Amino acid sequence: MSVQDSAKQIYEGVGGEGNINYLTHCVTRLRFRLKDESKVDDAKMKQIPGVMGINHQNGQYQVIIGNAVSDYYAAVVKLGNFPTDENSDASATATAAPAEKSGNLFDRFTNFISSCMSPLIPALIGGGMIKVVLILLTTLHWMSATGQTYTILSVFGDAPFYFLPIELAITASKYFKVNQMMAVIAGAILIHPNFIKLVNLGKPVHLMGLPVTLASYSSSVIPILLIVWFMKYLEMFLEKYLPASLKSILKPLLEIFIVGVIGLVVIGPISTWAGDLLSWIVLFINKHASWLAMPLMAAFMPLIVMTGMHWAFAPIFLAASVATPDSLILPAMLAANLAQGAASLAVAIKTKNKNTRQVASAASISAFLAGVTEPALYGVSLKYKKPLYAVMISGAVSGLYMGIVHLKSFAFAIPSLLSLPQFVNAKYFSNIINAVFVAVISIVLTFILTMVFGFKDDPDPSASKTVAPAAAGASASATATVEQTSSTVASGAKTTKKVFSPVKGELITMESVNDATFAQKMLGDGAAVIPEDNHFYAPFDGVIETVFPTKHAIGLKSDTGIEVLIHIGLDTVELKGKYYTAHVEANQRVKKGDLLMDADLDAIKKAGYDTTTPVVVTNTKDFVEIQPSDKTQVTNDDPLFYVV
Incomplete structure (x- = not known):
């Protein structure tokens, strides 16, 4: 069945245009926000060709597709007129249903972070992989780190991270249904060259007598998200109280002025302090109990991915990988991703079912080479369960080793065999050796455990x-x-x-x-x-x-x-x-x-x-x-x- 046919079934399965509030997608999932999820038949949805599974998470109805998700997304978008990454506009969707408010405060917060981060992941992966390639080229002395080519390519790799406030302004404006261009202006204020120049001078800065915290907001996540959240209520206030005759002039003027002042004087500093505190807590735990933190994170990473919350951790490991090496999330993902690939490989070898072998082989390649584990997770590990146990045990063992040697990632890239250079650093030569050792432990141990544990194989197509x-x-x-x-x-x-x-x-x-x-x-x-x-x-x-x-x-x-x-x-x-x-x-x-x-x-x-x-x-x-x-x-x- 073609992608178009499957997309049509997905579109009809979720209730069509009348039941869709919003649609976005990440690396492997279509993420619907529906008016009424009870209208969807999960069993029928799972039977649609191309659908690997479904997940209900924090107000989202997630349809797991795999590497071809962008094709399915484009096909679904053509079927109806509803807010998406491409066509959402605050002014045009003012009457749309509000975002889901179900779940506790933490669930809603992680859903917000994940929803805003997911559309950016392809750009971040692309930039991260360019940085990985540059690390590899300079380490092998195939390129000079002082040459113009290196400098320009570094711009390519750094751009998705440096301009995160503007990128997140776009996704957050869609989430909160505020004016998109005003949100972009708010992000631009945070990283304007003149403001950055004042910050770099290190002298006290005041705005109309109000103190401005000397903080760099490039590559930041939380400040702009909170600012756009504030904009939602500011726009509602201005829309209600400004006279209609002057609204077209006063509303944009007041919105830029108020958002700029509140952003630099109140929200920016608060979020910066909160981010610093959160990073300090994570780094403190990892520093003093990495032997425990790392194995737990690596062991439970498949379950984190299953809930769709792995990108909700993005602000933490993005901040770590941009400012300092990440010694928790990305190393844990290395062990977990390769373990999923090894489990799928073992199932592909051990199974007698041709269809299972095809699915498991493709899932193995995806996990090994791209670090995309949803095909392995939903098509193999969760389906047969025992391979998942092998993945988690291997993750714990690999994590214990990583915690002992303090493995670090020096670039943001989805951990896989191809992205191992993200663990290369001239000052820490042993780091890449430890990363390779972790890869070997994870692959070999998971493969052996999966073969030993076995699994309930599907009937052999050629058996009587x-x-x-x-x-x-x-x-x-x-x-x-x-x-x-x-x-x-x-x-x-x-x-x-x-x-x-x-x-x-x-x-x-x-x-x-x-x-x-x-x-x-x-x-x-x-x-x-x-x-x-x-x-x-x-x-x-x-x-x-x-x-x-x-x-x-x-x-x-x-x-x-x-x-x-x-x-x-x-x-x-x-x-x-x-x-x-x-x-x-x-x-x-x-x-x-x-x-x-x-x-x-x-x-x-x-x-x-x-x-x-x-x-x-x-x-x-x-x-x-x-x-x-x-x-x-x-x-x-x-x-x-x-x-x-």
């Missing part, structure tokens, strides 16, 4: 499965073996063939169909699907025998002799082809997965028809038995039933 006799009293010889592969294989004197589902949806037995003709198997045996997608695909390789003039049904014959009728909806012959679009014609050859028909299911339902789709083997008498799949949710990649 016993099917019950077709009728009571049948002899043991009537029992068949079902090969769950796309090919036909011998099983004694009988063979078993696969018929895949033509559409994504819920599998039900033929007896459950609300139509006596099908339920009593007058046309033949088979199974039925309650479709969740408008697209119907070929269930095998074969030939189209019939496309009914009313398009509601298609007859096919497989290359192995199975004759199938796909009947899209019950009594839908009465629609006379309305809401159906055929993509094939009689006598046309098709391959499994080729598009056969589009049906507007919503329109069919509104017209009063049941969309249940029976798939009938019309030459049932030629076979021993039709055995439905034991799955409850199917796609075109899943068997609907087995023909013995």
Whole structure:
């Protein structure tokens, strides 16, 4: 299924434009803020192709996608008109529903930080990786640290961090729905060259007699976020009390003046002191009990990522990596990220299921090379649980070693094998050696533990499965073996063939169909699907025998002799082809997965028809038995039933 199709299902699954307050995304997740999360069916959402999992976190409905999240984000944005990173404007969304207020104060604060930081992560990763490359080039003496090329490339790497106040002004203005350009001006005031010059002189600075704290706000996070929060209430006040005739002039004038004064005299200093205190506490704990702090952080990092709170820690490790080396968060992420990669690699090697091997292999590469662990976490570790235990144990052991040697990161980059140069520093040559040692411990120990612990593997697609006799009293010889592969294989004197589902949806037995003709198997045996997608695909390789003039049904014959009728909806012959679009014609050859028909299911339902789709083997008498799949949710990649 294409990204566009999956995006449409996601969009419809969350309730469409009418239920979406706001949408943003981070490295791996679509982050919706919905009016009513109870309208979303989590189980159906998880079944959408491309969706690795969902998470409810602090007022956000998070849909975990993985590395392709930006493609899904762009596709969803095209489907409706709602506030997003690209189109949100305070003036245009004044009547939009307010941000969620659920959760305790800490939850709401971390949600605020995470929501504002998430859109910036790609830029921060890009800048961080440039800094990593520069560290590597200068350490290997392939580039001079005094040359112009180095200086300009340093500008490339530093820009995303230096201008953080302006970047965060944009995201925070969307969060609080304040005037975006006014928020940008507030960020610009904090890092204006003339103000920075006054700070660098080191002499007392006053604004209209009020003391201004000598603080540098470049690369800062908290000050601008608090200033934009203040702007929300200031704009409400000005909007209410300024006379309409003068509002267009007085409002921007007063807003810039008041925000500038309050920002430099009150909010900036308070947030600076609070940030210094928080950094001091974190560094104090890490300095005096790093042997405990580090293993705990590394062990529980997967759970922190699972809640989506890992970017809520961004202000701490950003401040650390910009001003001083980070000796807590980023080293802990190194151990945890590589452990996830190793666990996925072990599962890929140990599993006998081809699909699991593909998912685990891709997740392993993502974690090892990019430090993106959501595919491994949601596709492997959490799914099988025991690999997660291995990851956490390995994290604790690696963390203990990191705490003892005081491992430090000297650049902000998502820790992975490719970003190991972030641990390089000419003054601390042993640091990179310790980082490599941590990587080895994490990978080897997790791999071994995962192999030892094992996991409950999914059924092997090529393994056999016993099917019950077709009728009571049948002899043991009537029992068949079902090969769950796309090919036909011998099983004694009988063979078993696969018929895949033509559409994504819920599998039900033929007896459950609300139509006596099908339920009593007058046309033949088979199974039925309650479709969740408008697209119907070929269930095998074969030939189209019939496309009914009313398009509601298609007859096919497989290359192995199975004759199938796909009947899209019950009594839908009465629609006379309305809401159906055929993509094939009689006598046309098709391959499994080729598009056969589009049906507007919503329109069919509104017209009063049941969309249940029976798939009938019309030459049932030629076979021993039709055995439905034991799955409850199917796609075109899943068997609907087995023909013995």
